[in-house]
Amino acid sequence: MGEMVARENLGLFDTPPGRLEIRLAVAIVIGLFAAVLIILPFANIPLPSSNAFPPSIDAVMFADELIIGALLYSQAAVFRSRALVVLASGYVFAALLLVPHALTFPGAFSPDGLLGAKISTAAWLAVFRRTVFPTAIIIYALLKRTDSTALVEAERLPVRVLPAVLGAMALAVLATILATSGHDLLPPIFVDATRGVWTSLVVLNLVVIALSATGLYLLYRQKRSVLDMWLMVALAAWLAQSLLNMPLYARFTLGFYCLFGMMLASNLIVMLALIADSNRLYARLALSTAARDRERDARLMSMDAVAAAIAHEVGQPLAAAKLSASAGLSWLDREQPDTARAAQSMRETIDAGNRTFEVIKSIRAMFSAESGSISEVDLNELVRETAALLDREMGVHRVSLQLSLDDDLPPILANRVQLQRVLINLLTNAIESLSTTRRRARTIAIKSERSGGRLQLEVSDSGGGIAPAKLASIFDPFFTTKSTGTGLGLSLSRTIIEELGGKISAAPGKLHGATFNIQLPIRSTVTAVRGSPIA
Structure with missing residues (x-):
């Protein structure tokens, strides 16, 4: 059937993870759950209050998740993938919610929080973040199958990043309005600034666990890429955080501080892994491009060799053809034209032209680089x-x-x-x-x-x-x-x-x-x- 040009894996979206990457991901997940098991018995030990701690963590995670979203949007533009657009928008939405979460957190910027915050406003913004992220991964996993099966057959338009960003911003604004102005429409999560409603926390954490488990299952079933593997690590981190969050009944306990620390650590791990893998892939692509450039230079040198061969091999019969044609004209330009000798010169010109064609054919065959079967x-x-x-x-x-x-x-x-x-x-x-x-x-x-x-x-x-x-x-x-x-x-x-x-x-x-x-x-x-x- 002939030679097929191999497609290159050009991004995190289509590159399968290596053995070392898989081992690192498994080690991170084991470390997260081991940390949860160690912290659980001491989770509700009260510690000194630090109202500046949650907004500080929010600021770091805000930059972290926006960077991840930007990386995913760039991959979406290359692969024209709706799945990646949804996933990137999920990260942007989660990042934007960190701003009102920090502003409404009780005691951070004002005793009750800004933006007209109520007792459970910051908690509900955190819930929106924790439910949207696994939901975005579930939609990503479902859309990825459609994208992969409709790579060429369908008329796939380039993805629109700006409308997706604007949509994530609009949803973040609506979620903020619901958590502030519509606070009374939502079930209470906290009794006061520190004590939570245990039943609400359990139910919400069970919802997050169910969504995270569903996302893990869908990612595990399909052919995994580097991106899918790190998304599985992120979902495993959400599961670990939910298990740690479920028995907590108050803020500013050991479990509360460890929960924020685990959220920051898991996000940073995913971001650094994605950046490292992106740099590795782009370095490999740069090396591949350099190799192609060297190959192109070698081909240009081969073209010089072909040109030299043509000049050498074709020069002789062309010179003979020119000489015979000039001789024929000389025989015809005399006062008494010698038509017989002129005709003979023309025949010699034709013979020289035929030899030229044969030389060109032989050179073409000599420099052929492939068998070229029909x-x-x-x-x-x-x-x-x-x-x-x-x-x-x-x-x-x-x-x-x-x-x-x-x-x-x-x-x-x-x-x-x-x-x-x-x-x-x-x-x-x-x-x-x-x-x-x-x-x-x-x-x-x-x-x-x-x-x-x-x-x-x-x-x-x-x-x-x-x-x-x-x-x-x-x-x-x-x-x-x-x-x-x-x-x-x-x-x-x-x-x-x-x-x-x-x-x-x-x-x-x-x-x-x-x-x-x-x-x-x-x-x-x-x-x-x-x-x-x-x-």
Whole structure:
């Protein structure tokens, strides 16, 4: 079936955890539950009150959770994942609730708290935080399955981060209003500034435990990534905190202080782990990019070698052709033209031209880097596979893909690798054109259909397009419209398509951009590329 280009794992969302990471995560979870077991017998021992302690912890966690949210939003933009958007919004919502929680905490900034706080206002804001976080993970786990099964087939639009952030802010404002102005509509959690209602605390902690356990179960069932593993650690930390919080009946006890300490520690562990893994992945990506740059330099050197070989091998027959043509003109320019000798010179010119073509063919075969076998290729399958390879690039540049593929297309005879290179070249050019597009949707549309005895593939985009004066030269070697282009991509694409017995053409888009049309024969006898046998 030919060579397939392997997809790289480019983020925490799709990279499986390593053995060392799994061991570290398990050790952290064991440490958290061991700490809970040690603290539980002494949890209700009263300690001196420190009203500044909760707001101080809130401030650190506020920055921590916003950083996690920013990391997740950046991953969501690359992967175009609704699941990551929901998860990031959950972190942002939880972080924003820390501000009113600190302001309304009794004794922190005023005896009863600011914002019109009542006895249980700060407690209810903490409850909203503790229930929303596992709920966001549950939705994330459910949406992740949908995202993974609809990677290419569906028309997935780039995710919108700003509306998600605004939505999290709006929900945080509503939760604050409910906990303050709507305080009397909620069941009481505290009797006064320090003593809690034990039954309310138990019920609320049981709800958090149930939600956390559900999230753990859903994450455990699916194929886990680095992000999923650290989310499981975070949920385990919520479970441990709920177990510690359940027997507490008052603030400013040993268990109260340890609870805030565990919340801070678990959040910092997740944040540092995500940052460390992100840096590791980006370092690996940088090394991979450097390796590709070295490979490109090596290919450029190979091109220099090819050019030198062409100049050396082709120079002789071209010089002979020039000499024979000049001689023929000399025989014809005489007062009494010698047509016989002129004709002989023309024949020698033609022979020299034929030798030139043979030399070029031999050089091309000599520098061939692949076997290039011909086989039956499902064009639609190849389009989907190629689109999946470039999904990351489209996500980075917020490009949406629209597929309109005729499922009844018969297979064609082609070199799968070379045909995929043509598709990659067309899609890459379209993405580069769309990356500078402003004030309109960035869209690539691919359409396949049968037209008579041929298959027709149309690739169009909504980018800047091609100037009409340049359309006639777009497939010429070394002709490029890009400042950094080599001008070889479309020329080689035309060569590959024509060797398969097909045609490729370019035209302006209907409204914007450009449209490339490829026509390929259906199961016809095709000359094997570079002399390769038909598989």
